[in-house]
Amino acid sequence: MSSLYPRILRRENHRSRSLAVSIALSLLILVAAYVGIECGLAAYGLDPLLVTPAAAVGWLRSGEIIVYVAAGLAALVGVVLLLLAILPGRRARHSVPNDRMAVIVDDGVLAGALARDARRVADVAPERVRADVSKRRARVIITPTSGVPVDANAAQATADGLLTELAPRPTVRARVSVAAAGEVGS
């Protein structure tokens, strides 16, 4: 059980690579099968399906522009596959420690909670607060009402308190800022 939850949390926090792997392997299988068939046909001296291996090799060595284009495309696909394999593939989620459950929170939900608290502390209309959460940083921007000062420190303290209480993993640090220009009317 203690080993199950971390695995679940990891799976939920990262994108699955199975789709990319399936597509890449399927393509590889098709290409390998075709090359094998052509080589077999050539070995028994039969007519090729499309081209004989010798003709294909000759074409590759011909140095025509199309060969370089094809090589470039293949390299591009290779780079994309490499990135898919290497990059962590994080989803926009955080896990919240809990003794009894594996808890996953979408970043949008975290941002919503931060925005709601900031709105309450700053006493502004809901649409005056924008919040977004990335892996390690949360940004809260409060647009004040003209002539009504907003206590940025209190809002910052509230955001810090919420993040300390929730303790999402990976750790998120909040930065609350009050927009320099307010809006007339509230």
Add this chain to the structure above:
Amino acid sequence: MSTSAPATAVAGRTDVAARALERTVAAASARHLRVPVRDVRITLTDAAGLLGITVVAPLRLPPLSGAGEVQLMKRGDDARSDIRVDVERLTGRTVGPVSLRLTRAVVLHEKRVK
């Protein structure tokens, strides 16, 4: 604007639209400039978080005017300061710069006391 007083405050909030603020400021300005409200144009802006007010209004010329330039400017400044105090009192907003433009002059006679 009620700030947070969690013990007694009712949930929800009071919003004052810009239009309502404008009319409030217009009324205060008209009162201090002693001109009809319909002649007063108000533009509200944000001045680095403060409420910036621009008043465009006619100048009320007193009958039997002996007003020199100094007095005119003083009247404008007094009106601006009165408008500021009034608006802050009425709306609870901290007022920033108040500009007053007198675009024309009207002679409004006081009604004769009968």
